[in-house]
Amino acid sequence: MKKELVVLCTVILIVGLFSGVINAKEEITVWVGGHIVAQEDLWEDIISNFEEQEGVRVDYQLIGFDVYFDRLVVAFKAGQGPDVTFADLGGWVPTFAANGWLEPMDNQLANWNGTNEIWENLWPTVEYKGHKYGLPWYTDCRLLLYNKKMFRKAGLDPSKPPKTWDELLNYAQILTDQGNRVYGYGVSGKKTEVSTLGYIMFLFANNGKLLNDDYSQAAFNTSEGIKALKFYTDLYKKYKVSPSNTLAYGEDEYRNMMAQNKVAMAIGGPWSFPLIEKANPDIKDEYAVALHPYNTKPASVFGGWASVISKQSKNKGLAWKFIKYITSYEVWDMWIKRSGGPLPARRDVAEDSPVFKDSKWQVVLQTFPTAGFRPPIPEYPEVSNVIQTMIQNVLLGKQTAKEAIALAEIEVNYILSK
Template sequence: MKKILLWLTLFMLVMGLLAGCSNSNGEGAEPRKTKDGKIIVDFWTFWGSETRRPIIEKIVDDYNASQDKVFIKHTFLPWGDIWTKNLAAIAAGNPPDVIINDINSVSHRAKNNQAENLSKYINNADFKNKFYPELWKTVEYEGDPYAVPFNTDTRLLFYNKKAFKEAGLDPNKPPETWEELEAYAKKLDKKDGGKYERIGFYPLWGSFGPESWMMNADNGEGYIDKDGDVAIATKEKVKALNWIKSWNDRIGNENINAYKADFGSEQSNPFIAGKVAMMIDVGTFYTQIRDYGKDMDFGVAPIPAVSKNEKNWSQGGGFVAEIPKGSKNPDEAWKFIEYLTDTEAQTYWATENFDNVANIKAAEKAQSLLEGKDKEVYGATVKNMEVTKLHPVPVNAPDYQSKINPTIDAVLLGERKAEEALKEAEKSVKQSIDQ
């Protein structure tokens, strides 16, 4: 995922230059219309699965039936293709009118003149207050909004209650700190000689990587802090990276790699199969457990904090609704985005998909409509939004991950010391920004 986003960001920089040089911006062209005179609004998404496509198309059909001015034409494009084709269409002066795009790179498209400035449509705080503040921050560039948050995610600790009972742990008291997490994990380990039958926990399984753990330890601050300063080699991040390395040393790379291969499959997922007792993943991982876990007895909890005196932090991402630069029908596109991100459509998306949505009222309404385990897990994700941080790719350092990740890998492999490696990465990113 991070490699895709890095490639996408660099591609956007090139396409931004092409767009700036293009004279075919489509201005003055007549909008396409249906036979009965409705303006056709092109809406691109990557939701083509048998689960999600009917849901987004139901929302589109409801909107089309609610008014007689426009017809929303939904176009599915595969993941990975949609954004590159969008940028090429912008450069050619023939983009879609609305697109679902990555939330963490909005500022890049704004800077490169690839998305419409929405400030003329959003002229009071009432609109933006509908959405989680952390999400709204990502759609603004130099004080103006260039997209509207659609959906998001957050990460939770999933734990096997049956395994807890077997290990003599209280299944209703998950670990709250890193120290407790380690202690629980050791009790949950099951070995036959030198071979693990069950691993209690390993911090890099699931979807919470080194960057997330370092953020968790450093008061929610990512590699670029809230003031825009590079903060890669802080003592908290160094401590976190050494802590991850200690898990590698204890469990052993051979055992870690033996388990890793099974994480791509739903049915053989080591957590669902009972081979891993605790794992951090997005809230929607619950649907995989529900569909393949055969009534698995599990719980969810916030990600443990580095210590009792620190706040716990999670990490999120998501997608936005955006009007690409050069849309033939920006006013009509905006009206559809308003509908798409309002309470009714967002609630429907949340309940039918079991997905976290950006609209606060819709998220809370979806929680009230769900039942049983669905309600329990979804409620935990909604509450977890209070401690969920997003870290957009900085516009002045689009390739910063490529300067950091190799040094982290070297530390985890035992080839370098954490403090030295992170200081070198910090220096490299600072130089990149200065240049």
């Protein structure tokens, strides 16, 4: 009897183990960063649909932008990077590729029917040494985001936003009421990429350049670069039209303050639309965008995110399936219908969706094709870090704009010469 019982238990154990192997699901890890992490419900639905469709499991994390880059670097260096991750179009893809952390995607993209639908000007941001290492997922261009209600209250016409730097300063001074902690313009001063983007916006708008044409040397230590930095930082230091906590604030903080009628103007873009309405649904018809004010020529900078596959991934096939799925016409169409933004990397979705007929989106679509981009080189994150320090040193009064730029030029040239 005991022998029969042992045999029976053994059979049950073997069947159970075999069943577990049969029922085990393929699994991938996915990290998502950037402004889109705020749409938690959407991500939950998209990933659940993929899991059901493919019979797999997706272990995903939504990670805030300010800590995202550092967490990715630590994970990749430890050999524990996620199978799929989002990489900022501002130099992250070539940086990660240069370190051997990414899988080339040339073959997959050559055989995917959506490749030709991606905006053509996005591809250089995901290339490294002639190979494509990412698939752009969404994009944007930076614009002036402003609160129409605050304009009217200050006696300004919301249909006539400022066009020049002089007008920007004039409007910002009219809109500022320090006694009630109301400010005309939000200067990004926190030590993150958004501050670099802020400076680049003003630099390009003054006919300046960050690096030379072959990305081998700094090109911002010029009269155009110095004037751009001085005006950008003077909005906070001299004219006091930006909040007292400017050194801790960036685009996200100003967008939320704008939703509460505390900041009238700031740099924003298409990602801002669903987020500002989420912060305050009543602001839906009370905000707008326009080309950001310039000094010598109109300018913008595009950004966005790409999906990439880790070189360390043990399930690259499933990782590519996931990337194809989230970049499909159907998923993007659903996302836009539910969220209203941001701008898909797919041109066909942008052209077909009635959402993009809105006046705000028309400004985006008119500006995006000619927007500039950050240098697509592995050294860019280091360069950006130098620019962030340069900005903060001026905001803190440690250096003049001229002194800070001279030091930053030396540091950037050293980074590029290594």
